[in-house]
Amino acid sequence: MSNDKHLRLDDQLCFALYAATNAVTRSYAPLLKAIDLTYPQYLVMLVLWQDGASTSGSIARRLKLAPHSITPLLDKLERAGFVERQRDQADRRVVHVLLSERGRALESAAADAQSVVExxxxxxxxxxxALREELMRLVNRMEAEDETQANAVQTPETV
Incomplete structure (x- = not known):
């Protein structure tokens, strides 16, 4: 019996993206270590440098992560003195994240690291x-498809 469907690692988009991501993050690692950041912490800081003070939930959405997954990052960034967290007075469940002076001062060194990796x-x-834009279009298409599938599962079919 012949099987025309052979899975090849070299043909996989997921592997190409995975390998490229690993290569880029490995390039960032020593540069970010010099300024006391890990790559995931750097992503949180990028959101704050670009968008200003944000809630933990909006940071998670911006980074396309589950809200609970950024809590350990924020804990470490706060201990390092890069961010401050404040509970919302009207809704104590909402946590506002702000850059500290030390966090704002770190942006220039992070920009230098980004230039090196670029x-x-x-x-x-x-x-x-062009590559960055195409990758973000891919993300948006995949997220739209995920949402369509999730809605299809939740919507009962009429018979």
Whole structure:
């Protein structure tokens, strides 16, 4: 019996994305370590540098993570003195996250690290933004498909 469906690692989009992600995050690791950040902490800081004070829930949504998954990151960033957390006075379940002075001062060093990694990719000023935009379109398509499937499961079919 012949099987025309052979799975090949080299043909997998998921593996290409996984390998590329690992290569990029490995490049960031020593640069971020020098400024006392891990890569996931760096992502949280990017949200705060770009968007300003945010709730923990909005940071999680922005990073496409479950809300509970950023709590340990915020704990470490707060202990390091990079962020401050404040409970909302009207709704104590809401936690506001703000940059501390030390956290704001870190942005310049993080920008330097980002520039180094960008150079290491070897991608030019046209290819890099085009690749980033295409990847985000992929994310949006996949999330829309996930939402469509979730809604289909929740909606009872009429017979």
């Amino acid at each position: 150079c290491q990719t070897g991608l030019d000023d046209v290819t890099l933004p």
